Amino acid sequence: xxxxxxxxxxxxYGAVEAVRGIDFExxxxxxxxxxxxxxxxxxxxxxxxVGLVPVASGRVVFDGADVTDHAPERLAPMGxxxxxxxxxxxxxxxxxxxxxxxxxxxxxxxxxxxAWSRVYDLFPILLERRGxxxxxxxxxxxxxxxxxxxxxxxxxLLLLDEPSLGLAPKIVEQIFELISVLRDxxxxxxxxxxxxxxxxxxxxxxxxxxxxxxxSSGTANDLSQAERLQAAxxxxx
Amino acid sequence: xxxxLQQSANALALGGTYALLALGLAVVFSIMGLINFAHGELMxxxxxxxxxxxxxxxxxxxxxxxxxxxxxxxxxxMERIAFRPVxxxxxxxxxxxxxxxxxxLQVLFQNFISARSQAVLLPAFLSDSFTxxxxxxxxxxxxxxxxxxxxxxxxxxxxxxxKTGIAMRAAAEDFAVARLMGIRANTVIAGAFALSGLLAxxxxxxxxxxxxxVDPLMGFTPVLKAFIAAILGGLGSLRGAVAGxxxxxxxxxxxxxxxxxxxxxxxxxxxxxxxxxLLLFRPNGLVPSNVLKAVKV
Numbered sequence: 056x057x058x059x060x061x062x063x064x065x066x067x068y069g070a071v072e073a074v075r076g077i078d079f080e081x082x083x084x085x086x087x088x089x090x091x092x093x094x095x096x097x098x099x100x101x102x103x104x105v106g107l108v109p110v111a112s113g114r115v116v117f118d119g120a121d122v123t124d125h126a127p128e129r130l131a132p133m134g135x136x137x138x139x140x141x142x143x144x145x146x147x148x149x150x151x152x153x154x155x156x157x158x159x160x161x162x163x164x165x166x167x168x169x170a171w172s173r174v175y176d177l178f179p180i181l182l183e184r185r186g187x188x189x190x191x192x193x194x195x196x197x198x199x200x201x202x203x204x205x206x207x208x209x210x211x212l213l214l215l216d217e218p219s220l221g222l223a224p225k226i227v228e229q230i231f232e233l234i235s236v237l238r239d240x241x242x243x244x245x246x247x248x249x250x251x252x253x254x255x256x257x258x259x260x261x262x263x264x265x266x267x268x269x270x271s272s273g274t275a276n277d278l279s280q281a282e283r284l285q286a287a288x289x290x291x292x
Numbered sequence: 293x294x295x296x297l298q299q300s301a302n303a304l305a306l307g308g309t310y311a312l313l314a315l316g317l318a319v320v321f322s323i324m325g326l327i328n329f330a331h332g333e334l335m336x337x338x339x340x341x342x343x344x345x346x347x348x349x350x351x352x353x354x355x356x357x358x359x360x361x362x363x364x365x366x367x368x369x370m371e372r373i374a375f376r377p378v379x380x381x382x383x384x385x386x387x388x389x390x391x392x393x394x395x396x397l398q399v400l401f402q403n404f405i406s407a408r409s410q411a412v413l414l415p416a417f418l419s420d421s422f423t424x425x426x427x428x429x430x431x432x433x434x435x436x437x438x439x440x441x442x443x444x445x446x447x448x449x450x451x452x453x454x455k456t457g458i459a460m461r462a463a464a465e466d467f468a469v470a471r472l473m474g475i476r477a478n479t480v481i482a483g484a485f486a487l488s489g490l491l492a493x494x495x496x497x498x499x500x501x502x503x504x505x506v507d508p509l510m511g512f513t514p515v516l517k518a519f520i521a522a523i524l525g526g527l528g529s530l531r532g533a534v535a536g537x538x539x540x541x542x543x544x545x546x547x548x549x550x551x552x553x554x555x556x557x558x559x560x561x562x563x564x565x566x567x568x569x570l571l572l573f574r575p576n577g578l579v580p581s582n583v584l585k586a587v588k589v
Binding site: 105107127129131136137139146147148153155156159160204208 | 455458459461462465466468469470471472473474475476477
């Protein structure tokens with residue numbers, strides 16, 4: 056049984072149809088990437104999965120439970136969470152308070168301790184900066200905080216929306232390394248990315264979206280070959 | 293000099309009450325963008341509870357917590373009944389709703405209690421006064437200052453150390469992301485209203501202690517002042533609400549004390565003029581909110 060299955064999902068903003076009936080499945084332990092140009096419907100898809108935007112029609116099933124149109128606050132405790140586009144850390148809260156909020160729904164003491172040590176092990180810089188306001192961190196550190204905060208709820212499925220956006224190449228590499236490390240720790244990941252080459256390097260599978268539809272899908276290998284082909288024809292780099 | 297110190301103590305007492313009220317408005321505004329003009333009616337409710345407790349002969353130590361609890365319960369009910377249905381409406385929709393709630397409550401007070409001002413029995417010690425180093429300070433003023441300080445310390449501890457308080461700050465900054473963390477929208481908003489009810493209740497006790505009476509429109513003036521204080525401090529900013537409350541208190545008391553008698557009838561316009569002047573130099577308020585910024589034109 057897939058961990059997440061999405062069945063003819065539609066998202067509308069007024070008259071604008073952002074996602075036009077897409078189907079996909081995510082299996083336990085996978086890294087799946089959603090690719091596509093700006094406005095292809097990738098972020099809308101992720102936001103609809105976690106209830107930040109309403110689902111116009113279709114069905115979202117997570118771990119066997121229908122979570123279509125669940126309020127966002129119900130999903131983190133079930134094990135699915137999103138690190139949103141643009142990081143959106145709480146700038147007026149300290150690093151430690153941000154992480155504490157990430158673990159808001161976790162009441163089990165042992166699980167909480169585990170979450171703190173995992174995040175501080177992955178990001179020693181956050182431990183160093185724990186008393187600092189998140190708004191004063193650099194972009195890369197904020198991205199680490201955004202991912203760390205999402206990890207505090209010990210998710211089984213983590214959705215990452217453009218984790219490399221606006222970051223220096225060296226930091227981008229760190230973020231992608233981190234994604235592989237998380238998979239080895241048993242987290243299933245869906246990554247929305249503009250950085251196609253790097254996304255396909257770490258992903259197992261991918262879906263390509265365009266105009267609100269999934270236009271192609273396959274293993275990362277297949278997609279990167281198709282992409283090279285396309286790049287060759289179009290003269291893009 | 294003595295007069296100046298004397299008036300400063302009065303200003304602290306009045307400013308503290310404004311600060312508590314402005315904080316109540318700011319807590320709710322920062323989280324849901326609602327300026328709750330029915331905040332004053334929470335004060336009135338607490339005032340009437342004090343009145344009935346006095347009539348029933350209950351001791352002050354019992355009637356004060358009862359009055360404050362009544363205001364908190366009323367605040368939570370207000371949210372549940374009136375504001376939750378319009379939560380996703382525009383700021384204007386919520387503002388008009390709050391006016392409606394205020395008016396409905398005022399009419400209920402007028403029809404079921406009395407349209408006229410009612411006396412509130414207060415313990416005699418409140419009207420005593422101390423002489424400290426040549427200054428005569430009323431017990432009610434000292435109580436107001438001490439209560440304000442205690443409330444500010446409590447609020448600071450709550451907002452910075454309690455999980456629920458931190459969640460309120462998070463929700464004030466980015467509600468959608470706060471919900472992603474598993475922070476329940478209903479819990480945070482109900483909590484904000486309970487907190488604003490607590491602040492209004494304490495402010496009401498202090499307000500009534502100075503006046504020993506309560507009437508259906510009692511809450512209107514102080515809440516209008518608190519609104520001015522909140523704007524002056526920086527709407528949505530908690531530190532700003534405190535700064536604005538005390539600043540307004542000092543402006544009012546000093547003008548009343550030191551303005552020449554022929555200008556006294558212009559006291560309010562002069563006071564508001566000073567507020568406008570301050571806002572000209574600091575359009576986002578004295579301690580602006582980090583989240584909300586006015587566009588400087």
